[in-house]
Amino acid sequence: MDKVKGIIKLIHSLVPDNKNIRIMNVCGSHEHTIAFSGMRSLMPENLEIIPGPGCPVCVCPESDIINAINLSKREDVILVTYGDMLRVPTQKGSIRTEGKNFRMITSPFEAINIAKSNTDRKIIFFSIGFETTTAPTAGILEMGVPENLFILSSHRLTPTIMEILVKDAEIGIDGFIAPGHVSAIVGTNAWNVFSEKYGIPTVVAGFEAGNLLLGILEILRQLKNGKAETSNVYKGVVKPEGNMQAQKLMDKYFEVANVNWRGIGYIPGSGLELREKYSWKDARIVFELEEVKETKIPGCICGTIVLGKAYPSACKLFRKACTPKTPKGPCMVSMEGSCNIWYKTL
């Protein structure tokens, strides 16, 4: 506790009185720790810790979810996906309310087991998320999957969206807390672009409050000294080069694609689709999926919140029409969504 108090004292000493400093985290689990620990209330008033795009469910395109709903209505299909995806609202409802043949899984292995137990059905794994879930999907492809298992890939790349944020002057990021487990896959080297090209201190941190505070302190030290480096206070897990075997497998099965981020729009090179070589496993191709035009959820500012341009409390729906039990927008659904986290901690 004394150590934590000491870090907080140092943080206060390093924040200049005459300047606002904005540090962004890009991981739902980081935001969870920050919000639940009450860390923001202990920070200097002019130090903002902004939740960024750390919630994969929040940015999954409406079009993919509607396609998933429609696929689940086919008698010859069982759609499988992670639990959070089932509740994400769209103009056509959610998978949970409008889907027919669907199952929740907690691991891609369960998709394999379901496929083996239902050889007369086509199993479509709606595979979403950042690098931490892409690598496991590449893992099952490497291990070999049943013929009747197909992948609907809606994977997104963390470094790419972070670079988009850096270029947006409206957000004004002074430092990044890089996501701990995404970093385990991509390595600290993946963040060098922010310190070297954009002059933004970037620190990989773990998920314990004290470790996150250390990360914030390191960013402030660099700002104070006029430096910008990539640092790592989660060394027990994250290496500079990352998990090279995981990277190799991801590269073997996936290729970079121009994809839509819900509420944000198309971002070049920000997603992963199956390589053409594996198109016979690609549900988009096998089931000839077409893009559904995205609709705006009236009043919802989830896209703006994901970009760090507004806090959940700025949304008119927050805590009123939109609650974890009655989510109007995707940010309220997942426990990694900023609105969901803030609802439980404010």
Added chain:
Amino acid sequence: MCVGVPMQIVEINYPSGIVEAKGVKRGIGLQLLPEDQVKIGDHVIVHVGFAIEKVDKKQADEIWETLDEILRVMDEEEKDARGFNSAGHD
């Protein structure tokens, strides 16, 4: 979805393995780590059924401190969702 759980390897049948944490055992994939770099007794971060990286014991214990809080929240959400799960959707 992206919550990584530190678990200890108790059995290896590469590329599969069995890990344990808090008395719970679970089969996982070791495909994302080279075969010659994993051994029984190692602690690994498990994400959606795959070990994504090795972790030292001290760091694993620190992560669990945070996870206990997150899992408490998840349990509450699971209770809320239980009505749906028992509905028998295919």
